Amino acid sequence: MLVPLKWLNDFIKIDDLNPQYLADAMTMSGSKVEDVIETGKEISNVVTGKILKIEKHPNADRLIVCMVDTGKDVIQIVTGANNVKVDNIVPVALHGSTLPGNVKIKRGRLRGVESNGMMCSAKELGIEEKNAEHGILILPDSTKVGADIKEVLGLNGVIIDFEITPNRPDCLGIIGIAREAAVTLNRKLDIPEIKVKENSVLIDDYININIEAKDLCKRYAARLIKNVRLGESPDWIKERLTEAGIRPINNIVDITNYVMIEYGQPLHAYDYNKISGRQIIVRRALDGEKLITLDGKERILKNSMIVIADGDKPLVVAGVMGGESSEVTEKTTAVLLESACFNGTSIRLASKALGFRTEASSRFEKGLDPNIVLDALNRAAELIAELGAGDVVSGIIDKYEDKLKPWTIDVSADRINRFLGTSISRNEMKDILTRLDIKVKDGEEMRLTIPTYRSDLELEVDIAEEIARIHGYNNIKSTMISGETMQGGRNKKQRIEDKIKEVLVGTGLYECISYSFASPSDFDKINIPKDSSLRNTVKILNPLSEDLSIMRTTMIASMLGVLSRNYSKKNENAGLFEIGKIYIPKDGEKLPDEKNMLVIGMYGDYDFYYLKGIVQLLLKSLGMDGYEFVRDNKNMTFHPGKTADILIYTKKGDSNAKKINAGIIGQIHPDITERYDLPDSTYLCQMDFDALLENCMIERFFKPIPKYPAVQRDLDLLVSRDTMASDIENIIREKGRGIVEDIKLFDVYEGKQIPEGKRSIAYSIIYRSKDRTLKDEEVNEIHAKIIREIESRLDAKLRL
Template sequence: MRVPYKWLQQYVDVTLPPAELADKLTMAGLAVEGVEDLTPGFQKVVAGKIKTITPHPDADHLVICNVDAGRELQLVTGAPNVHEGQMVAVALEGARLPGGREIHRATFRGVVSEGMLCSAQELGLDVSLVSPEDREGIITLPPDASPGADAAEVLGLKDVVLVLELTPNRADCLSILGVAREVAAITGAPIHLPATLPGEDGPEITGLATVEITAPDLCARYVARLVQGVRIGPSPAWLQAFLRAAGMRPINNVVDITNFIMLEMGQPLHAFDYDLLEGHRIIVRRAGPGEKITTLDGVERELDPEMLVIADAARPVAVAGVMGGLATEVTPATTNILIESAHFDGASIRRTSRRLGLRSEASTRFERGVNLEGAPAAADRAARLMAELAGGRVAPGRIDCYVKRRQPVTIELRPERVNYLLGTELAPTTMKELLERLHLEVRGEGPFQVTVPAYRGDLTGEIDLVEEIARLYGYNRIPVTLPGNLTAREKQAPAQRWEEAGREAAAAAGLAEVITYSFIGPRALDQLRLPEDHPWRRTVKIQNPLREEQSIMRPSLLPGLLEVAGRNASRRVLPVAIYELGRVFIPAGSRRPGEPLRLAGLVMGTTPRGWNWPAGEMDFYYLKGILESIFSRLRVRDVSWEASNAYPFLHPGRAATIKAGTRVLGYLGELHPDVLAAVELPARACAFELDWEAAGDLALRVPRYEPLPRFPAVERDLAVVVPATTPAAAVAGVIREAGGELLRAIALFDVYEGAPVPEGCKSLAYSLVYQLPDRTLTDAEVNAAQERIQRALEERLGASLRQ
């Protein structure tokens, strides 16, 4: 929001320097982004009126202008847009223009020119703020400028503009009057509201026009006034100057008045050519299917039934709150004006503006919220100015369709609550005085009953009033104190603690965490060699994907890990040892998809070597050891590993299903060579994926204390020969079951194949530890246990003792 300082001074008696006022506004919560000095870069440029124009005797493209610039001057120009009676900017002899250019008396083919007629570019002006006709020639000044007057004054350039950065809730400050109220409240200066009521003449408006609202949910109020007999022409200098300083281009007196009042009061207006309205009717309605309108910018736009339009008896004549239509545009031939001052639904205007790709000063204000009670005053003010500046006659009365009335807002304010929240000791009378500065009505002694004016739609609760008191009192005057209450300790849910424990365990095992996208593409599943009926092929599809590679939700964490591994390998960042703990997505019909938590990891390459140890390959057993360390750290017990060929993306014979009892936890294995080729990994890689929530159900969350044993243990070794296809886990299971309560621990310490072990067999050597907590075992008891184990192995697995 641009606030010209001289315009602001029309309504509030402020004498502070602009920079100081900017600081005060910022400290009061109304941030001033910048203070822009409009002082021009030219000197000795004055207003002049062209009296006569004659052709140059020796040049077809030049003319001689006799100009009244406070004194008679002869000027030669080649500008195409000069005409007699025109008010122009004249650079006198000795004038200095932007860029350091100096103007001197010059002779053009025998004719003396005593100065120069200036264009907007030559004066260093923003050409977007001048009329299209003046962009290719000299600039035209307002017709009421006095010959010889300083052109900088006429153009409103001897001013300063405060550029405000408003928060969305302060829609009231999207107006000069709104800012003036703030300045008055901050400085204590009196405020002067502009006169609004016009003089009226002629027949009543109610017999000349009608207004109907058929969409009361989108238009709460519509006010119309009629001004007859206007003369379209340029606006006076002061009005053009204010508009340019505020960043708007002057167009003509009627349109400039509507823009002026929008900036002054914050109420967008629209002026219709009354004579072009079919039936002299205004109908506020939703657009019909396929209905079209050509807007003021000359573009034909297709409407839809969600958009609100202003229509006459035959067709739409404006897109409500966004832009008017070309069919009822104010032109030089216009003589009668119907003024629109309405209140439209902000959300509707925002949707319409975005769909049409049209954003305007009016739509911005409606989106943030316009004063519902301010529409009549804005229409009256516009009618008054059109009578004064365009010679119109205002029809008595106004049409005011008020279909959705505003309910008064009264807020209870407790003085003790204010001091508690702010840490102050303000007297209730001080609080009342501060609120009354903002024109809030305060009743009672405590608690106060505060009535909020309609233009302050941001004040809805007690805390809003506390903020108003704080900013007017001065944030810098509020004492700095530490919070008096103890902060509560952060508490995590058990599921959150288990998730964090998984990250800590994986990191402690040497894996680095990665976070990958939840979106993947179907190609990622093709790379895993998944058949069409594989469960992972049933995915949750995204309705509006950004691209094909992110069109489905991941059913597994493995595709993301493969992508990270491939990116690292392509940059020669090896070895790779990564993990991710995240959710996958399982379709559940019409219900919300399931989102189970998974822990997955991938390793590739070799471990770094040291001075006393060699490098080791990160193979199946390396990753299995990582998982065993994670399970051990988190006390997930009774985990078993079963060889499996059920995973098409894993190497046959180098894959396992991870179980705890009969419950499947996940998989572990070396990736299939075809998968490695598809994702372009340069070396063998192994991966695992666990159902982390299932693992959490099996974990011993609270550690159990086990005292040191009081009685000695007995250690025995057992080496057995079994068929080569017998898993070591099966042998260990039989040993554990046959050993019973005497057997405390079992560990495999040797695997051997070769002579003298028979061909097709292997030797497995185990270390067994026997111990009881309440007494010392005898040799006879240990020997009996060993014999039971040997018999069980022979009977169930066909094992024999290694000789």
């Protein structure tokens, strides 16, 4: 926000301060200064001069030669301007002078005639050009000759550019900045009393106001101006508006903008005679309703927008931009002035939807204080009366039902000091708060009454921040951090997660991360039955798209999507894994059950046994020796006959413990790989991470090196193709009488010499006792019992 210091000086005396000092002080107290701008800084060695004599140029018809008195010397200047006369006083850029835009003026010759400077136009001096067609800026006859042009035209001002944070809408006006400066500098704030000169006519006879959208308009007030005399604003208003970054238009519009900059409260002026039915209605726009705004463009409105309408049509998009149908023009004779407080969120959304942002909308969207509405309205009426721009009709129509009142906060000086790490006295705190226009009622705790324009002050910590910034952050001494410290560390879940990642990355897999959002169509793509509980999902209220409209209940579709993208990018081999969450709704509860899952996916130079080996390695690294792979022909996501459930024991290493299903592993069904544009040899494993976490054994227990030798026996069996290797291994362990140390499957063969429907499976069995040396007879006896049990239960035969 651009703040001219001359304007600021109307409310707090700062003309004795260096502008940079003021800027630094304001920044240190929390009002960040972006820049200090000196208007006219680029202008040097330009003075006022009086034209003594004018002659035609001897070598050019369109040039003239002027003799100009600059106060110290009489110099000759050649110009092409046709609006100058003898005795005119004009700005003269002398030899060696500079103008805005880094323009340098030097003496020279024009068509053979010497010229020792240049007479300037308003544009060349960087100010608003009144009569551009006339060229040179003609100054009043009373202007002193030889005076510095910056002093004459007021081009020696200073403007401070403040960065206003969104939580301080009260600082979006000169008065708000003046309040901050008064507190920062500990100087008196002087806001003049507003005195409006009214006529005897009552406004109630002319207009009726009704607020229909009370949730979007907290307050609406209006004044009527009759006998409007539209014209140019006085120079001091135009100068201040220009310095504040506002283009002057006419006296009525300029006054509304002037008050907006001064108070931070936007106003709007309607041509009263264009208001149908003499009524103002504050309502929601109708969907599809049209309005031509002041920029001449037709806008399509939405029901979420606020419009100010008359009995027939919308007049303006409230808080954003006026409409062409009620614009103040040269023919306007009566003006209705509006000052209102609109819902900030609605204004912001309307501004965004319509594609433009104005000075008014940028203020409304931050949330303004409804209690400044009348002050701003009366200030505008006061200026209109003072400048003779119209006659102010007596009275105000003010619709304000749910009034915003000051609120209280109880604070403790001791708590604030502990929070800040300071030792600020209670009296200093009270002084700071009083300067901030906060009323203090002393007691065991201080009860503070907060002014309504400070909407950012709600909690004790907010008050602590106010005290700290006004006391001065630079005055708060640095102290060592205090408190109890604890040694950091990772919990069990984090350690297990790190271990799983370490193992899987070590096998050559890459970790990936996918969205927890999913598409309802994913269930059909991966063949989830219609009656499956997995289709009961958490719906997202405001999804980015239909493809991201639910929370996933399985990670299989997510992994297949990642694999599909890799395959489409010509990645011939991919092995990926992800640890993430699925979201299972719980009956009668708002929040779902968030289960942690592990999913592994691969295609290319991999097969089922490669993936199974990775899973076995993972389970072993987690200390889970008790597990089984059990064939699953019912899961429709996977290839029938090439899928297995992963069962683990709930008690680590105890074969008698309860078995739980911890996941599934297999080749993806061909129909599904076709839908995802993946090769047929796509394999996937999904495991319950929480089950792994609960049943893993990350502690390692060491045992001494065996004292007694091992005995090895091989076992080559002919079994049905449907026989599970795990069934054979379970019998071996069951009949091994505790001396079976290890079982290794070293050969599986189908082909010649093997009957149809059969396969050969060969094991190497290691026998060892912890307390003695085994004899061959003992081992042979146990080995024979194992063979007989396998032949009996599994209809197997020993191959010789």
